[in-house]
Every structure is written in C-alpha cells, then in structure tokens.
Amino acid sequence: MTSLSALTLPDHTQLPESDGTFVKNWQEHPQSVLLTDSISPVIEALHPDGHYCIGQDLGIYWRLTDPPEKGATAPDWFYVPNVPATLNGLTRRSYVLWKEYVAPLIVIEFVSGDGREERDRTPPSQGEGGSVGKFWIYEQAIRVPYYAIYEVTKALVEVYHLVDNAYQLMQPNERGHYPITPMGVELGIWQGFYPNAELPWLRWWDAEGNLLLTGDERTKVERQKRKRIVEKLRNLSPEQLNALGIDPEMLD
Template identity: 30%
Template sequence: MFQFKYPAVQSDPPLSPRETLPTMYDLPSENPEEPGLPDEFHDLQPQLLSFTFRPRLFFPEQLFCGSDMNLYYDVRHQNWYKRPDWFGVVGVPRLYDGGDLRLSYVIWQEGISPFVVVELLSPGTEKEDLGETSSSVNQPPTKWEVYERILRVPYYVVFDRYTDTLRVFSLVSGRYQELNLTTESKVWMPPLELGLGLWQGEYQGINRLWLRWYDEQGNLILMDAEREKQRAEVAEQRAEVAEHRAEILAQRLRELGIEM
C-alpha cells in the first residue's frame, strides 16, 4: 500500500524535491515503535472531527474528544496505552474534575469507553489498524484487540487518505463486523443520532476529501466559523430583499405622484 522512497534513485534530469526528499516514515526514529510524529493531515483531520462532533442527545459539556492522546486501558498494566488518532466519548465531563484539561484518558478513572475511534492509516501502522496483526506473549494487545475486546468501542473507523477509502466496523456480539457503506461513503450511528461520511471541501485552505459529521437529514454539522458565515449570508440576503422591496414601494409611490 505504501512505498518507502528513501534514498531515492538519482536521475538525469533530477527528480523534484517532492519525489526525492525523505518523509518521517522513511527515516528511523529514536523510538523504534513510533517512526515519526503525526503529519499535517493527522493534525487537521482530528480538529475537524472535534469541531463538528455534536450529538444532539448530549450537551457540549458531556462530550470529550481526544486526538493523539494516550488512552490507558488496563489497571493491571498501567503503563500500557494506545494513542488513537481521534476518539469521541459521550456522557463524561468535558473537563477533568470539572475544571481542568485532561493530560490523558484513563479508563479505570473515567469509567466510560470511547463510543467511536478513528484511525488515519499511516505507513507502518496500517496492518495493526486493520486487525491484521496479533499480540505476542507477554506483550501489550494490538489496537484492534484493545478497541474490540477490552474497551468494546461500538464504532471503529479507518480512513486511508492515500486511496480515499473509508471503512467502518461495528461491534456485533463482541466482534467487529465491517459495515456496507452507502454510495456516498456514509454511516449512520443511531445511538448518537449522528452520521459520519466523506466530504469534498476546503478546510484550512486545503481542498480534499475529509471526514465530516452530519445529521439525520444529511446536512453537515457546521463548525462555529461556518455557522457564523451562514448567518452573515442569510442576513445579507434578507437585507437585499428588504432593499428591493423598498425600491419597488418607492417606485409605486412615485407613480402615484407621491414623493418620499
């Protein structure tokens, strides 16, 4: 699926820097388990998910979203953790102890598992993300094993931005089953009364396919900035309509010989 490209084969004329410069996935890291820090897409996509995660059955202060945050899941092995690209929890306080930002998400303290986890495929992690690996003896379980068997996360979402492929797995009788998505690559999550799907549009100046939340009518859940822009456009339209009506009224009055 992914091709490591460094070091690049030299050519004449030389290839462009985009084709020859190494990525963080090509070069070794001081931590062999983490070849690189999240790339820009891994920053932007979770932001967009968090800004639009608004299940109407829950108040904003009852929602928590985490991205690239340590999720500790086993009180018997307190140094074991997974770090989902994004996860959403419902029914927990937005702030830790009612007034502070979390530094991690500790299951045995919170008491509530994430309702949905999203992994964005990266070189070197795709097999574990898709459940194609298994844990060794005396080693921590894989992501798939943690999400499916330990945390029992109801919805597990995997998105490959290189192929724009969205896959969604739902927990059925304790095991993940892949869902058949609609032709628009959308999935509806009834307990949340919220859907997740692919959206072609611009976010932070980048136009591409993004994961977005939507409501039961298929309308996108808007970010605050989008909502303000929409309100401004509606206000402008109403002002234009009012101005047009005023011009028509003035014209009729002039026809009657009445000057305003």
Template identity: 30%
Template sequence: MTTFQSLPPQSEPPLSPRQTLPTMYDLPDENPEEEYLPDQYHGRQPGILDDTFKPSNYSPDEIFTAADLNLYYDVRHTNWYKRPDWYAVVGVPSLYEGHDLRMSYVIWQEQVSPFVVVELLSPSTEDEDLGRTVSQRGKPPTKWQVYERILRVPYYIVFSRYTNEIQPFRLVGGHYELMTPTDDQLYLVPELGLSFGLWQGIYKGVNRIWLRWFTESGEMILTPDEEAAAAQEQAAAAIAEAAAAQQEVLAAQQEALAAQAEAAAAQEQARLASERAERLAAKLRELNIDLDDLG
C-alpha cells in the first residue's frame, strides 16, 4: 500500500509595518485636549503657500500639501505626532492611495517624508520652533528633532508674522544650516525648480507681508485669484487694443473718404475750368479772333 507523507507547513512571509501598524483611519486626527485653535492668519498664510507651490518637475497629482494636519512619524510610538502649520510632500499621490482625502499623514504608510515644513512663529512656540527646547526623557522629541533627525526634512522654514522675519534652514550633512538669500532676497530650492521669499501685497482681501513661492528665476507664481485678475486685465487690454485698432480703421476710412471727396472736387473744378475755356474759345471764334494770334 502506498503511503503519502504530509508536507511541512510553509511559513507565511513576515508582514510589513505598513500592514501591521495603524493607518490614518485608526489614528486620531485631532487632540481635544489641545488649547490651540487656528486664527485667521494661520488659515490664510498656508493658503497662499498652497496656491503658489508648483514645483516644475512634479505634476499636481504627485504633490501633497497640508496645513495643521497631524504628521505621525514614529513606528515605535504610533500616537506621537507633530502638527506643522504647513508642509509639502512630493512624489506621493495627492490623494491617499489615489482616491481619498487624507485625515492625517502617516509616515509608515506613505513611506515619503515631507520635503518642506513651515512653522509660523508665535511667542508660545518660538523656542521649540527654533530648536531651543530640550526634549524630556520619555517624552516625544521636539519639532526640531523630528524634522532634522527623524524625518530629515530637507527644508525647514520659520516665519514670524510679528516681525516679518524669515529664518529658513536647509539640511546639510544631517544638520540644519541657515540659508543665505539671493540678491533678490529669495531662497532657492533647486531640487524643485522653486524659490521662496516675502512679498507685500493683497491676498484674500488682506494687505500685508506674506511668505510665498516663486519660480527658481524669481518670477512670482500667481494664485488662482491673481491668474483670474491677470486674465481679466489681458482681456481688457485686448478689448482696448481692438477698439483702438477699430478707431484707426475708421479714421483711415474717413481720411480716404475725405481724399476721395477732395479728388472729386478737384475733378469738378477741372471740368468747370475746361468748360469755361471751351466757352471762351467759342466766343473768340465767333469774333474771328485766332487764339494763336493772341500768343
């Protein structure tokens, strides 16, 4: 009789952190114990950053930007997060897994760290924003430590609405170094084909100094409202140019008509002069006077 030996059970491949750790659907997207509530400025300043962040080497569906959205960064402490005032990630789908709006940004799910983080300075957060706070044992690391050492965010920008001072840092050799502006007082981000700096102007009805993005060559990247206004100005200029051209055509037509009238008048004068000459010649002939003798 033939006997069959049972095969040893095959071991399952180990699960990745992405499969075992909580996703954005499992983690809280806010902390009700936090006293901080965004004011109007914290709503509008990130808006102009969103509107003007257009890297030349990434399509819109490869860019994710967020303001005041939980950023979970530590697989060992899945409830630890930071909440940047604004940050941008490139090389990820603009929607979570291509179809859903994000409730938070979870590093072990996304696998890509932010490329730029912006913190809007306030008196209560100044020390931590600028790396002056010392982390306490057993407590979450500071913002500076998370951005510089854990996530290794290439660009970290701190801006004060109170002094209009910008302090941008670039990750060099694992540590943040203060950036040097160009002659136009812009700061280059060549990896994205962009630069950033301060601009005085009106955004959402408020005239003040704003932090915004420019092209690498220093041209201002327009917001949708600015694009619409520019389009209206161009349309108005085109209409005015067309009206001026029409006026020129009408003036030319009137000039041509005047020239035709002048030519007709000259022809009429010539005809009348010719008729008078004919009548005079006829009268002289009646008097037997030869015109040649008069010469």
C-alpha cells in the first residue's frame, strides 16, 4: 500500500487551466471586471443614450451551422458601439450578427494555453473537423477593427488593427501602449495589485496617458485627497479656520 508521503500530487502549474468548455483560468473573471469597470465612464460618455454592449465570454454568432454553436465564437471581452443594451426588454443570451449587423469595435482574448488558438488563421475550407481559426474569424468573418491578444504569463499584449481587410500588428507608442482611437483610449500592461494579486494586468489609459481607474480606486484617491486637505486644515489656527467658514470641531 502506497503511503500519503510517497504520493506526488500535482500543483497549479501541472493542472489544466481549461478543458475547452467551462473551466477557466481563475484570472479571467477579475481581468474582465477590471476592463469593464475602468472603461465604463468613457463608454457612458461616448454613448449617453446607453446604446452599447460589453460582452464577457458571450457567444457571437457569425454563421448559421448545424449544430448552431459551431457557428459561434465567445471572446473573453468585447465592446460593440451603438446597439441597445437589451432586445425587447431582455438581456442578450448571445450576439447574433445577422440580426444586429454591427460588429464589435474591439475583441480581447486572454491566452490560457500557448497562444496558438488565439493566433489561428485557419479558414473554413481547411479547418479540421469544420473548425475555424479565431484569428481568421475576427479578421475575415466578423471584421473586428481591433483585436487584442493578452498573455499574462509573458506580460504581453498584441494588438491588431484591420486595415484594407487584413490585420496589421500595431506598434506601441512612447508609453508602451496601443491607441484605440475611436474610443479615445490606450491599451497596455500595468504591473500591480488587483484585487489582491500582483500581476501584469491588461488595462486602459486615456489619450494623455493617465491610467483609467476602477470605482474602488477612484474612491481611494478621493479619500486620500480629503485626508491631505484635512491635515492641512488642522495646521491652521482657529481664527484662520473661522475666516474660511470652517468649524474646527468638524476636523476632529
């Protein structure tokens, strides 16, 4: 009989991150939330009527097949401008191109394997068992203007721009970011803690290079500002505070 001490149990580097169906890399959910939370004020300003859609692991149907799911792809994150948030009062169960007609402006894939799936350019006629490469789908079928491939293990993001019906690999600007011009933002890698893990996260910046903060981060910044103001006020005399119309007891 083999004792427990003799067993060699696999650690997290030896276990699969995905089985191809529902098991996900644990980081995918917080990464999607980070992208959506921080970009929301920008998107809301672009669409005051609320006509936009942000999808996370939501199926995009780009062709009709049997079975139907073979005609869909599910990006880890994508944004579609100028479409209503709901259809007939219901949230979308998927995004159907032949009903919507508007393609996503940007699609982002989070690499869990070696990246071959996200860079697969296999067209329908050559796909083994009817499979079609993701890269080909976004470039030639859906025609997504911007396609980003994010690899956390390499602290890397590749961004492709659709030019003359073909993807061109974008070069980063002087800040190491990739401008997504129609959105007025930049995409790049940020090393830091979110929410409690230090990793090279994929994040947004504005066109001036300022990091777009999440709601929690904005709250923390405001608290720090208020704290600094209170500390400065406490250094003033009661007479100076009264001249400013501030009750000294409010600073306690």
